[in-house]
Amino acid sequence: MIPRALKSDALFWGVLFTSTWLLSTYSFQLYKALDARWIVRFPKSWQLPLENHISEFLDWLVGSAGFYFFSFRDLTRAISAMIEAPYQVLRNLLVEGFTSGVGETAVQVAPALSWIAVIVTIMAVGHYARDWFLSVLVGVCFLYLAVFGQWESAMITLASVLISVPIGVVGGLLLGILAYRVGWFERILRPILDLMQTVPVFAYLVPILILFGFGPVAALVATVIYAMPPMVRITIVALNSVPKEVIEAGRMAGCRNRQMMWKVLVPSAIPTLMVGVNQVIMLTLNMVIIASMIGAGGLGFDVLSSLRRLDIGGGIEAGLGIVAMAIALDRASQAFAKRSMRHPLEGNILQRHPWTGTVFLVIASTLILGQFVPAVQTYPDALTLTTGPFWSNAMEWINVNFFDTFEAIKTVILQWLLIPVKKFFTGIPWAWGIIATALIAWRVGGWKIGLLAGFLMMFIAASGLWSKAMVTIYLCGVSVLIATIIGIPLGIWAAESPRAGRVILGLMDTLQTLPSFVYLIPVVMLFRVGDFSAMIAVILYALAPAVRYAAHGLKEVPPALIEAGLMSGCTRRQLLWRIKLPLATPHLFLGLNQTIMLALSMLVITALVGTRDLGQEVYIALTKANAGQGIVAGLSVAFIAIITDRVINALASGRRERLGI
Template identity: 80%
Template sequence: MRGRWPLAFWLGLFGLTWLLSAFSFQLSKTLDARWLLKYPKQWELPLEGAIKSFLDWLVEDANFGLFTFRDLTRAIAAVVEMPYQILRDLLIEGFSSGIGDAAVQIAPSLSWIAVITCATAIGHYARDWKLGALVGGCFLYLAVFGQWESAMITLSSVLVAVPIGAVGGLLLGIAAYRTPWFDRMMRPFLDLMQTVPVFAYLVPILILFGFGPVAALVATVIYAMPPMVRITVLALRGVPEEVIEAGRMAGCTRRQLMWKVLVPSATPSLMVGVNQVIMLTLNMVIIASMIGAGGLGFDVLAALRRLDIGGGIEAGLAIVVMAIALDRASQAFAERSQRARLSGNLVRRHPWSTTVFVVIAATLALGLVLPGVQSYPDRLTLTTGPFWGEAMKWINVNFFDTFEAIKVVILNWLLLPVKKFFGGIPWAWGILVMGLIAGRIGGWKLGLLAALLMGFIAATGLWPKAMVTIYLCGVSVLIATLIGIPLGIWAAERPGAGRVILGLMDTLQTLPSFVYLIPVVMLFRVGDFSAMVAVVLYALAPAVRYAAHGLRSVPEALIEAGTMSGCTRSQLLWRIKLPMAAPHLLLGLNQTIMLALSMLVITALVGTRDLGQEVYIALAKAQAGPGVVAGLSVAFIAIVADRIFNALAEGQKRRLGL
């Protein structure tokens, strides 16, 4: 019966929680035992001071014999900074000799024409002319709309962070594939890296590496690497056994088997991991701008701070355009098959390489006499900033009353009652109930893990903030699911609508998380409602995608059997397709929760009073201890939710015989 809970049991559980909360309140008043409601201050774990002391020791005193920890961070910084500065010189600043006013330019940077030609060539090489035109058009957009310099700074960061994240993730994934104990050891670290809010480890990185682009690149690599590790392990394990046996029969050594058989066979899946690294890197550019990354991320953040709706959307759209170009190109490389080599001379064998070389040489020469060839002319620059600003102003003037009415209804009838319920849960009963839920679904080990992780949150004194986080996440995920699953069903049942809906989900997934805050704040002001709207928009895509994928994955034989039995279209959906797609729906719900929690930390900028606010305040004050503790609390909530919904999905698969 584990994992099979009727609706009555869930309602009874929530009712019991409410009664226990009311009973605890009365009991605490009667016995003057406030500890029943609020975790006693003297029982709290002194983690913040311990983390600060540990970081101080690392920076000041840690010595490994041949080198200090400071020497190690400086070496890492030098390794990262060198290619980053070379790429900046190549793409935007030009190469120079000397320092400050005495610097003399040796060679200019690549012209905007040369960069666009390179982008077009990469798109065509990856697939065809259509992709080449799309990628080249995206980069042309950056020049025409005045985002070129910031975009090239961001591209420099991406071109450094992605190879480090992809190669590092590949090597760690290979080690985990070869060594089971290393795989088991890596899993909790990967869970933490993917669930701890980015803001939480920006402070330690800031302390260890200082303010600037190097610290931002290190944070970006840490954020973007975990998916590559996981996908590498899955891809290598997915290589057919007969392929591996063929390699062994051919006399391959262990090293040859890995690099000449396994890795080439898993390349399409590995390229999906590279695609994920690219998208996470671009999602990180705004957050990394807080510690000195610069580029488009800084432009969005600066616009958000001064509520410049036009400038923020324009810079955000530039990130989206770059994301689309890099995403489509990396996907094309993942699907690309080997092409036959052309015969003939060098130009015939490598037409695009020759074209790019000629364009670079020609633009370097022409740029000396025609500045418009080197840098896009300012007089030809277009801007959409005023349009977006006026559009938002028009919406506010004409629809303010409507938006305000919707906001008031949802606040009074949904947000505030749920907030009151979760805010009234005493820490002891909350730990007990969470342990019971997890234990019932996944067994006693999961129940114990959930109780311990929730106990950690209580012991840090962050229980009230955690309850606000759970309430906001829960309401946002509920609304995203109620919207997302019907959209996913529509996309699966109607192919024409599916292309539009999934294309819209692509757009929502490529939008940086900060970009959602600008129009939301302009329309709904600050507060929990604005945070909820931003989280729903950001976390909607997995619910739609998993629902559509689950319905499309239902075996055709089952649908045929239902049709032969006389089922109507509606009966096929509700009695066959949706029950069979339930594991996918649960996994989509899991991913929706993960995205909602990551976005909630960012919505601290619009006035929420949850764990995200604690993390953001710690970053603003450069206090590593409070930031790490609050970040771990968010991560532990995410881990508990992830384990519970994975257990539900596995249980559903077993019941369906999948």
């Protein structure tokens, strides 16, 4: 006998899908028969004039808003000055050197740090964080930047990172502490963080340009907004995870509130907080190309310039430079997270930090020798290598020899997958789409999530972006489906075979550190522009979470349950399908959630290869400097992400309850 609950679920999903398919297929005929255009398109007279209101508000804010004795423009200029001063110092230290005077009368007082001094310094940091292996690894990563001619651009990027990361970490830490202490502030902050993490970056580039102008400061502000939310969330989780025994010990020692926070809670949470620092670093590096659109410069600008010229070799080489820097900073920050648990060394500063004297000696000696031997100060151009021609020739060879194969694959997938799915989603009438989304969310997560989903989808329709949103959902859905079909088996393989796991997870590390724009260059060269190219780029970018969470979920299955299965006579296949995978389902849902989030963020970038979705709407707004249009389209993308997040989290929670974990 089939349980009544299962029959009810099957009936609900069957009726919902059938009705949606019928309305999608015959909505145009229905509109013609009833002469009711509103069936397929939200009436223009009902649309919300949000774009104009947002643009007018920003114009007023910049031009007229004042607070007693200063204007809003004065505030933004003050913020710009506070950020620009340390950024310029770092840029002088790493790239330009220090000068006295202005214009033609300027005289260089001191040169920038030499490439040798920077590499020795980063190696010292690596050794201090862990050991010689890490020291050599980070040294090789920075040496790569010098040898392959990326040094100056890399140092500009490093200066941006060294400013953005501390601001993001300190700001996130303080907001997280406030949210931990004040319950109502946390409730207000959570939806704001959701929006900050789901609104496409392009959507708030225009407001930032209006408020801060074009240049490095605007790029740094955008980077901090993008990179800070994980630090806030991790701070809240870390402080809530401090053992009650530690808190009680602090109270018994007579700690006041401030002492309890800074001498008990924060030190106890440092290992978890360092994970947040790592996330801020990685998101900052992921932002460097987008930030270069508004004046950041550096490696991001090199990748963007190569993309515009379709220079496959230059783009990949600059992208690999970002990867090298990301690997060095990622491994160093992870090592610091583990090192924080060690006992501090005793003695003076040179005894506690034996590398300090070496670093100062190298800086001083290269500063002097660099005046007489230019190769000490700047890496010699004659010794510079390049892989640009290799990548260009490889792509040309692939195009010449496999063009017909790629075209055949592209045609089959377009005809049998992309076009039918696109017709299905774009044919859904807006009214039924809102109702169906609300019903799905209600069935999975309860009436509150259902109401939220219906309201957010109504906002998208009322903004006049329903058709663009459906194209976004179709492209995201197909890409996530394929990424999941590929990713979960790879994750299973990585979990079941340690040797394969090292290779697969290492490849996922590389895919996650490659900037999103880098994927577009080879994809466009191989498949031209269009939905198929966008889908391939999204799959590559969003694949890593599906693999990682599947592998992690299988490894987290309790050994006692695996042992019980073996004692019951389960084969390896039965153990996987009947014990491991069912218990890993919550992790698989979380991996699916993260895959969707990355896919939605990448879809905005794929607007550059000709997609006609919300991403294109955001990008057009950026090119026209239309803040209202960009924010409304960005909010629409964010609302799709929020609905998906709530529904999948509800599925994962329900699965945990059924499994009793």
